[in-house]
Amino acid sequence: MSFDLTAVGLHYGAAEVLADVTARFRPGELVAIVGPNGAGKSTLLGIMAGLRHGYSGRCYYRERDILVWRRRAFARCVSFVPQSLKVDFPFNAEQVVTMGRTPYGGGLFETDEDHDAVERAMKITDTLAFRNRDFRSLSGGERQRVVIASALAQSPETLLLDEPTTYLDLKHQVETYRLLRDLAREGMLAVAITHDLNLALTYADRVLMLRAGRVVADGAPHDVLTAGRIHEVFSVTADLRNGNGDSRPWIVYAP
Amino acid sequence: MLRRRFWLSITVCAAIFVVVSVSAPLIGSAHIDYTRALNGQSPDREILFYARIPRILLAILAGGALTLTGVLFQALLRDPLAEPFTLGISSGSSLGAVIAISLGLTTVAGIPAVLFTAFAGAAATLAIVLGIAFEGRRISSFTLLLAGVSINSISMAIILFLHNLASVSQSFAITRWLMGGLDSIEYRVLGGIAAIVLPVCALIFWRARDWNLLAVGEEWAAARGVPASKLLIGGYIAGSLMTASVTAFTGPIGFIGLIVPHGLRMALGADHRVLIPCSFFLGASFLIVCDTLARTVLAPTEIPVGVITAMLGGPFFIWLLRSRRRSLWL
Numbered sequence: 048m049s050f051d052l053t054a055v056g057l058h059y060g061a062a063e064v065l066a067d068v069t070a071r072f073r074p075g076e077l078v079a080i081v082g083p084n085g086a087g088k089s090t091l092l093g094i095m096a097g098l099r100h101g102y103s104g105r106c107y108y109r110e111r112d113i114l115v116w117r118r119r120a121f122a123r124c125v126s127f128v129p130q131s132l133k134v135d136f137p138f139n140a141e142q143v144v145t146m147g148r149t150p151y152g153g154g155l156f157e158t159d160e161d162h163d164a165v166e167r168a169m170k171i172t173d174t175l176a177f178r179n180r181d182f183r184s185l186s187g188g189e190r191q192r193v194v195i196a197s198a199l200a201q202s203p204e205t206l207l208l209d210e211p212t213t214y215l216d217l218k219h220q221v222e223t224y225r226l227l228r229d230l231a232r233e234g235m236l237a238v239a240i241t242h243d244l245n246l247a248l249t250y251a252d253r254v255l256m257l258r259a260g261r262v263v264a265d266g267a268p269h270d271v272l273t274a275g276r277i278h279e280v281f282s283v284t285a286d287l288r289n290g291n292g293d294s295r296p297w298i299v300y301a302p
Numbered sequence: 303m304l305r306r307r308f309w310l311s312i313t314v315c316a317a318i319f320v321v322v323s324v325s326a327p328l329i330g331s332a333h334i335d336y337t338r339a340l341n342g343q344s345p346d347r348e349i350l351f352y353a354r355i356p357r358i359l360l361a362i363l364a365g366g367a368l369t370l371t372g373v374l375f376q377a378l379l380r381d382p383l384a385e386p387f388t389l390g391i392s393s394g395s396s397l398g399a400v401i402a403i404s405l406g407l408t409t410v411a412g413i414p415a416v417l418f419t420a421f422a423g424a425a426a427t428l429a430i431v432l433g434i435a436f437e438g439r440r441i442s443s444f445t446l447l448l449a450g451v452s453i454n455s456i457s458m459a460i461i462l463f464l465h466n467l468a469s470v471s472q473s474f475a476i477t478r479w480l481m482g483g484l485d486s487i488e489y490r491v492l493g494g495i496a497a498i499v500l501p502v503c504a505l506i507f508w509r510a511r512d513w514n515l516l517a518v519g520e521e522w523a524a525a526r527g528v529p530a531s532k533l534l535i536g537g538y539i540a541g542s543l544m545t546a547s548v549t550a551f552t553g554p555i556g557f558i559g560l561i562v563p564h565g566l567r568m569a570l571g572a573d574h575r576v577l578i579p580c581s582f583f584l585g586a587s588f589l590i591v592c593d594t595l596a597r598t599v600l601a602p603t604e605i606p607v608g609v610i611t612a613m614l615g616g617p618f619f620i621w622l623l624r625s626r627r628r629s630l631w632l
Contacts (some may be wrong), residue, residue, distance in 0.1 A: 096525055097524075097525075098521055098524055098525060118524070118527045118528075118529065119527035120527075121527065122525065122526050122527030123527070126525065126526075127525040129521065129522070129525075132518070132519070132522065133519075134518055135380045135381070135382065135517070136376075136377075136380075136382070136517050136518075136567060136572035137567055137568070137571055137572045138514070138517075138518070138571065138572045138573075139571065142514070142571070142572075142573060143518070146514060146515050146518065146522070146526060147526065149511060149512070149515060149523075149526040149527060149528060150526055150527035152511060155510065155511070155575060156304060156305055156308075156575075157304070201526065
């Protein structure tokens with residue numbers, strides 16, 4: 048078991064952000080976390096990444112409380128892709144990706160192994176073409192891919208992604224989810240927050256649906272994403288259509 | 303690739319540093335010569351070893367330390383305008399030194415008392431400025447700089463107040479902390495400053511890779527196993543310590559940590575492994591050049607070096623402020 052969450056809750060003052068979240072995540076899964084704005088998706092991911100403290104309940108990674116893990120060792124296992132990244136200094140794309148090697152670094156310079164990992168990560172995210180460009184001069188989508196590359200350069204066994212496809216064009220949205228699905232098939236755990244239910248339906252192995260800080264449903268995409276539940280949670284009328292052949296169904300929203 | 307660029311950049315900056323620090327002692331109102339000075343001839347020997355060299359050594363330590371503190375604070379606060387003077391730390395530290403002088407404190411356990419009070423002043427100012435600028439877990443850059451400016455004015459007002467209360471001899475000593483300048487100080491004191499500044503610089507350089515991540519973001523660093531909060535606190539203490547140990551003897555020298563780091567980032571990028579050593583060398587060279595100007599422009603009258611750095615750095619600060627505002631609005 049990779050992550051094992053038991054009754055996780057979090058308050059901001061009187062406001063309840065998360066309540067009684069119990070969930071388990073296994074290696075080899077691509078899990079999509081869905082839910083309306085303010086459902087606690089980012090907070091949940093932040094807790095799993097070890098970045099949010101002061102929660103109640105327990106969050107274990109590999110049978111060990113994440114609060115007990117040494118940060119460097121944890122960073123070699125779990126990498127986190129933030130929603131967006133603002134950089135104030137002239138780092139180029141390759142330097143941003145190379146920062147993913149920090150948990151492995153001892154010396155002043157990167158090793159050959161570090162360079163190989165960076166090269167691989169940039170290749171599969173299609174970012175080599177602008178490796179020497181100032182990160183700040185890249186488009187939103189290019190930045191997002193560089194940040195994903197940085198997370199992959201960490202050589203993690205678990206990837207946590209907060210809306211990884213928000214700024215991406217259609218091609219790169221699809222490619223990112225294919226990449227995550229392929230990584231999951233190779234044994235990685237990938238947990239991604241998304242607002243695109245069709246992407247979740249098409250690529251995820253499992254969907255975890257949150258509303259107002261609580262788990263509403265957790266299971267196979269076609270079991271969780273039903274017309275009834277979409278209406279109940281998102282207040283949107285939708286219909287599910289069957290694809291041709293073996294493709295999964297897709298969601299059509301009422302005009 | 304990085305390795306080659308690293309050594310190349312450092313070699314060039316170190317070469318500039320060596321040329322500047324070896325040639326600067328020869329410039330001044332009295333013409334002197336290394337050969338005669340080394341042969342023990344008067345007055346060349348006295349001028350070189352007791353007037354110019356100690357002053358240049360102080361310029362090296364002050365220029366290096368203040369520039370490096372600028373680089374460090376810019377990374378920690380993610381703000382290219384942060385620097386000991388703009389944050390008010392130089393002035394707070396000066397106020398600390400002036401309080402020691404006004405109270406007639408000279409040494410504590412053989413260490414000059416101004417060092418302790420200057421550090422207390424620096425640390426207190428930093429705590430106040432950060433306390434004002436933090437909004438939740440985020441820092442407002444605008445508030446940060448305004449808080450720095452306000453603390454500057456308050457510190458200067460209290461220094462002037464103490465200056466008016468002081469005896470003639472004390473009041474003469476206090477003038478130094480109104481506008482920073484360099485003097486020829488004893489080698490023993492120089493050794494003391496170096497014993498603080500150089501190890502702290504080495505510590506900061508040792509963590510160079512971590513400052514890169516913190517310069518991107520605290521969460522970014524923490525998610526990659528960097529002990530972010532520990533390093534933030536350590537960095538603030540290190541910067542206050544360096545600023546205080548220099549300012550206790552020079553007074554507030556402004557804007558030193560602005561021009562050199564900015565120029566280096568534009569030329570070499572933001573990697574702190576290159577930025578830290580190069581900033582030290584070029585920051586030291588820059589202050590030597592400014593001080594040589596201060597000694598010679600109105601010779602035989604000397605003007606405080608703080609006047610020169612403020613006249614160069616002030617307009618640069620305004621230019622940075624404007625160009626950054628444009629980039630924020632685009």
